[in-house]
Amino acid sequence: MPVVQKIMREGIPYSYEDYFPPPVDKYFRFTSVPFGEYFITTGADITSIKKAEVALRESEERFKMIASNTPDHLLVQDRELRYLLS
Secondary structure (H helix, E strand, O other): OHHHHHHHHHOOOEEEEEEEOOOOOEEEEEEEEEEOOEEEEEEEEOHHHHHHHHHHHHHHHHHHHHHHOOOOOOOEEOOOOOEEEO
16 A cells, blocks of 8 residues: 555656566566556566576676686687687
């Protein structure tokens, strides 16, 4: 109820994200907009965005670990064997 009171008191849209554990196992972003004496709430499934954020953080951590444990130089090549960084 505090969210509802905030929306009605301030009269401005309010957005928040929430996780629904299994069996749903999804993240949603909800936006509530005041509409006179009522309010309208919409929801969007943002599970793929959240999973991509986690994957990016994990990838960054792996790269940092590799880079911090490399003696002097780190050479990275793409699939065509072109150097990407040195």
